[in-house]
Amino acid sequence: MPIRWRLTIWFVLVLSGILVLSGVLTHNLLRNYLSSEIDDNLSIYTARVHGTLHADEVPVPPDYNVIHSRLPLVSEFASPGVYIQLVDKDGTVVVKSDNLGNQQLPISPVLVQNALKGSVELGTLSAGDGARVRVIVSPLLLQDRTLVLEVGQSLHSIELVMNRMRLSLVGGVLAAIILAGVLGYTIVRKTLSPVKQITKTARAIEESSDLGRKVNYHGPRDEVEELAATFDRMIGRLNVAFESQRQFVADASHELRTPLTVIKGNLALLKRDLSDEDRRESLQAMRSETERMARIVDDLLILAEVEGGQVSRDEKVSLDEVLLDGLTRAQQLAGDRNVVLGRHEDLFVRGDAYRLKQMVGNLVDNAVKYTPDGGSIALSLVREGGFARIDVADTGPGIGPEHVPHIFERFYRVDKARSRAEGGTGLGLAIVKQIAESHGGSVAVSSKPGSGSTFSVWLKL
Numbered sequence: 001m002p003i004r005w006r007l008t009i010w011f012v013l014v015l016s017g018i019l020v021l022s023g024v025l026t027h028n029l030l031r032n033y034l035s036s037e038i039d040d041n042l043s044i045y046t047a048r049v050h051g052t053l054h055a056d057e058v059p060v061p062p063d064y065n066v067i068h069s070r071l072p073l074v075s076e077f078a079s080p081g082v083y084i085q086l087v088d089k090d091g092t093v094v095v096k097s098d099n100l101g102n103q104q105l106p107i108s109p110v111l112v113q114n115a116l117k118g119s120v121e122l123g124t125l126s127a128g129d130g131a132r133v134r135v136i137v138s139p140l141l142l143q144d145r146t147l148v149l150e151v152g153q154s155l156h157s158i159e160l161v162m163n164r165m166r167l168s169l170v171g172g173v174l175a176a177i178i179l180a181g182v183l184g185y186t187i188v189r190k191t192l193s194p195v196k197q198i199t200k201t202a203r204a205i206e207e208s209s210d211l212g213r214k215v216n217y218h219g220p221r222d223e224v225e226e227l228a229a230t231f232d233r234m235i236g237r238l239n240v241a242f243e244s245q246r247q248f249v250a251d252a253s254h255e256l257r258t259p260l261t262v263i264k265g266n267l268a269l270l271k272r273d274l275s276d277e278d279r280r281e282s283l284q285a286m287r288s289e290t291e292r293m294a295r296i297v298d299d300l301l302i303l304a305e306v307e308g309g310q311v312s313r314d315e316k317v318s319l320d321e322v323l324l325d326g327l328t329r330a331q332q333l334a335g336d337r338n339v340v341l342g343r344h345e346d347l348f349v350r351g352d353a354y355r356l357k358q359m360v361g362n363l364v365d366n367a368v369k370y371t372p373d374g375g376s377i378a379l380s381l382v383r384e385g386g387f388a389r390i391d392v393a394d395t396g397p398g399i400g401p402e403h404v405p406h407i408f409e410r411f412y413r414v415d416k417a418r419s420r421a422e423g424g425t426g427l428g429l430a431i432v433k434q435i436a437e438s439h440g441g442s443v444a445v446s447s448k449p450g451s452g453s454t455f456s457v458w459l460k461l
Contacts, residue, residue, distance in 0.1 A: 003195075004188045011184040016177050023169040030165065034158045035134075039122060042136040045082060045151045046120075048072045053140065061144065068095045081154035083133075086140060086147045089116055094147065105152045111137045115148040124155070131156055194224045198231050211239035252411070256296060259289035299427035303410070306355065306434040317353045319388050319459070320346050323381045326360035326392070333365070336373040342380030347388040349459045351439045356459075359435040362428040363392040363455050370396035370453070387441070388461055393454040399447040407445055408433040432457070 052070050064086075071084055085096035085105050091112055093104045106125040114121050115137040127133045135152035205213055214232045266282040274282070323344050330339045349356075360379075367377045375395040382389050399407060406412045411426035432455075436443045440460045447453035 004185065004192050007188045007192075008181060008185040011188070012177055012181045015180045016173070019173045019176055023173055027162070027165060027169060031162055034161070038134050038153050038155070038158070039136070041082065042122070042134065042151050042153055045072070045084065046136055046138055046149060049084060049149055049151070050138070050140065064095050071095065071097055081157065083152050083154075085150050085152075087112055087150055088145070088147055105135060105150050106133060107150070108135075108137075111135070111150075112148050115139050116146060125152075127154070132159070191224065194228050198228060201231075205235065211235055211242060252296070252300065256293060259293045262286070262289045296427070299431060302358070302431055303427060303434060306431065306438050315351060315353055317349055317351050317356055318346070319349060319356070319381055319390065320344055322353065322356045322360055323379055323390060325357050326364045327379055329361050330364045330368060330377055330379065333368045334377065337368065337371050338374075338376040340376055340378040342378050342391070344379075344381040345383055345388075347381060347383060347461060349388060349439065349461060351459070355435045356439070359432050359457065360390065360392070362432050363390075363457075366428055366455070367392050367394040367396070367453075370394060372396065375452075383461070384458065386461055387458040390457045390459070391454055393452060395452040398449040398451050399445065399453055400449050404445060404447065408443065429455075 049072060052072055053067060067086065083097055083100050083105055085093050085100065087107060088094050089112075091107055091109060093107070096104055106127050108123060108125055111121055111123050116139060118139055120136065120138040122134070122136050124132055124134050132155045133152045134155055135150055138149050140147045140149040201213055205211060214235060216232070263286045266286045269282050270279065323341075327339065327341050364377070364379075371377055371394040377395075378391070378393045380391045380393075382391075403412075408429045410430045412429075433443050436457050436459070441458045443455065443457045445453055445455050
């Protein structure tokens with residue numbers, strides 16, 4: 001079921017529950033109020049009768065005409081439907097108000113007997129033809145006997161009002177539910193239209209593989225707008241990732257094609273009648289290119305492992321030891337270059353010691369590769385705010401500003417001929433960047449042509 005229908009149904013159900021509960025509460029409050037008004041009115045008339053009929057003013061034996069004359073006047077305009085009658089112990093009506101005419105109030109033997117015993121009770125009795133009467137009975141003490149005073153009021157008008165109210169409530173609730181369903185569906189459909197737009201965009205991207213398309217939602221800054229913006233950012237990142245992947249495949253193919261071409265050419269030469277020296281040169285060339293391909297494949301596997309999250313973050317690593325390991329590596333590879341250990345603090349991070357040493361090792365290899373004989377390489381480790389900063393500086397030729405934004409890209413080389421000649425794969429700095437980012441850090445380079453370069457890595461402490 002579409003989400004717009006589910007939201008509409010839930011909205012209608014919740015609103016229906018509220019309306020029904022409100023209707024029932026209103027109905028019960030009004031019914032209780034009207035019933036209380038009737039009971040109060042009956043009690044008032046009962047008190048008036050008791051106040052006007054005094055036992056010492058009634059002759060013995062009682063003259064019912066005298067009693068009738070002393071009954072309070074019941075006005076049909078002031079108190080419509082209120083009736084008074086007196087019943088003896090046998091249940092016979094002996095006196096009744098004039099507005100009863102030839103009729104009489106219904107008599108309940110149980111209420112009469114209770115009243116004769118001294119109780120004052122309320123009850124609802126049937127008066128025939130579906131009519132009901134609310135009555136209050138009480139004992140009326142005369143000189144030589146006790147009569148039962150019965151004051152009643154018809155419930156016809158109240159029941160008529162309540163019936164009409166119930167019809168009005170039911171009709172109003174049904175109309176409100178229908179209106180709420182129509183309006184709710186319209187509002188939900190309009191609100192979720194951007195989601196439908198996102199779905200169409202995603203389907204179009206799936207069919208066309210065009211990751212350059214976006215939703216470009218323009219509307220209120222709400223959750224839907226946030227969803228559309230998140231979708232656009234995700235598609236943008238996927239586009240960058242896929243473009244990077246395509247470029248990576250192209251670059252890797254290009255990098256591997258050269259040694260394969262060399263190997264293929266030398267294999268063709270070996271089929272000829274070559275001198276021993278030429279044969280040795282061909283074999284040496286194939287060995288060198290094979291080793292170079294092996295290094296490229298190894299670096300590609302390292303990148304895949306790091307990007308795939310195969311980096312431990314649970315180990316407490318001493319960055320001072322990592323730096324000293326890099327220093328030892330630099331001294332072994334330096335030759336006539338001068339290696340300097342600058343300031344190094346005793347700092348620790350959570351991470352993968354092997355990968356961090358690999359990261360510093362790649363920076364050292366890069367510095368050694370581009371630093372001429374007689375130059376110097378400096379390593380340092382300092383705290384910078386909540387981060388540890390590792391610097392590897394060299395006095396090499398530096399990097400032109402046009403190369404700096406691309407220096408950490410895969411297979412990017414500032415001096416392609418020299419890098420290949422020295423056995424570089426073009427992946428060392430890309431590996432440095434991935435290892436730093438996998439530890440929640442970052443890497444940057446500061447360089448000017450002729451002034452050397454400084455590679456800095458920040459790792460969160």
